Amino acid sequence: MAKRRKAATEEAKGPKIRPELIDELLKDYKGPEDLTGPDGLLKELTRALVSRAMGAELTHHLGYEPGKLPPAGQTNRRNGIGHKRLRTDFGKVVVDVPRDRDGTFEPQLVPKHQRHFNGFDDKIVSMYARGMTVREIRAHLNEIYGVEVSPDLISTVTDAVMGELREWQQRPLESVYPIVYLDALVTKVRDEGVVQNKSIYLAVGVNTDGAKEVLGLWIQRTEGAKFWLMILSELKERGVEDALVLCADGLSGMPEAVEAVFPRTIFQTCVVHMIRNSMRFVPWKERRDVCADLRLVYTASNVEAAEAALEAFESKWGKRFPMIAPLWRRRWAEVTPFLGFPAEIRRSIYTTNVVEAMIRQVRKVLKTRGQMPSDRAAMKLVFLALRNARTRWSRSSGWAQARLQFIILFGERFPV
DSSP: OHHHHHHHHHHHTOOSSOHHHHHHHTTTOOSHHHHHSTTOHHHHHHHHHHHHHHHHHHHHHHTSOTTSOOOTTOOOOEEEEEEEEEEETTEEEEEEEEEETTSOOOOSSSOTTOOBOSSHHHHHHHHHHTTOOHHHHHHHHHHHHOOOOOHHHHHHHHHTHHHHHHHHHHSOOOSEEEEEEEEEEEEEEEETTEEEEEEEEEEEEEOTTSOEEEEEEEEESSOOHHHHHHHHHHHHHTTOOEEEEEEEOSOTTHHHHHHHHOTTOEEEEOHHHHHHHHHTTSOGGGHHHHHHHHHHHHTOSSHHHHHHHHHHHHHHHTTTOTTHHHHHHHTHHHHGGGGGSOHHHHHHHHOTHHHHHHHHHHHHHHHHHOSBSSHHHHHHHHHHHHHHHGGGOOOOTTHHHHHHHHHHHHGGGSOO
16 A cells, blocks of 8 residues: 555656656647657657667767767777668657667667567557457557558467466476366367367466466366376476365366375365256256255255255256256265365355356457467467456455364465
8 A cells, every 4th residue: 555655656746757848849739640640749759769769779889979989999880870660559660770880789679670669569469368360460450550460470479478388387386275176168279170179277276375376277189087197297296295175077087186196185076067067957947946956965064964955956856857966976975075174165165256257268268269270379378368367366255264274174284
């Protein structure tokens, strides 16, 4: 709060540019076009400031001012100027690039071979992260900024994210996560000329402070014990020594993989996915009533009460929907660990906000794009979508109470 007040105070002091200079610049101002138009002041000011700044960089590099003699014994001299066309927020701008005889001058403001300025690449990445296609990005930049960009440029700019993705995927992780969620979303990917459904898997951890963190991304056509063993082993190699509870859908081979890598971890089937799978058999108009009766099962005070609630559910709905009760019984050993926790921990594990909010953001982006041209493109897009959504994540609801219960139940396994 104090920092925000200080920043507001600094802003309230007004601009650092002299008012006289602003008056001089705006003496012929008549309307917005004079400021932001194709030949407006902002475009001309950008050109002048960038050109002047690079001239100052050359002065620093050579060690003498224009029109003055160079230091004794120095052979390098100014060697005229060249011109460079830049893509900016105000359209194309031609700037002056000073040169030296030895060719040792490397501009810092606009490095050699760079053709953009003022966050232009960030705009391309931002549009790509929101699901816009290359064609849509090109059209948007041309419409708003009057700038023509090639498909290769957009690919080059967005591919630069792959280095960040690799770093992020290999970063060290915390030693203990009280809760880890594993979930998947399906997207269409072109592979060897054929469009296939592929699953992108996410591991999301809740750390000891209750903060959510995506631990990693993986893409795979099929799942199984070997695949999950690879993912969990990777998390362990990156520093995860213990996960108190691991929550996932009915993923093939998952319980066996968890037991092999983290033998003390409690595996819990995701209750939300169980409910969704159950609702596949129920007409829309009856879902509210069926959900209300199922809720008595997964909110029961203990395993015995849950079994009684499931029997009552089957007595009431078994003839109409004979598939639901057996579905729960087949997964009963993976559902019941949830019932052994106090209410505070149950809420933290059960809440759909942990993973569903971020999954929803990613699905929205993937739906906008339709099919992806490659695994690489799919991973890049999902990573960028998650990076954009990160600012909207919050700490797990009721974490203070849940944390105390974790400490009581797991003792020294929960670091304090």
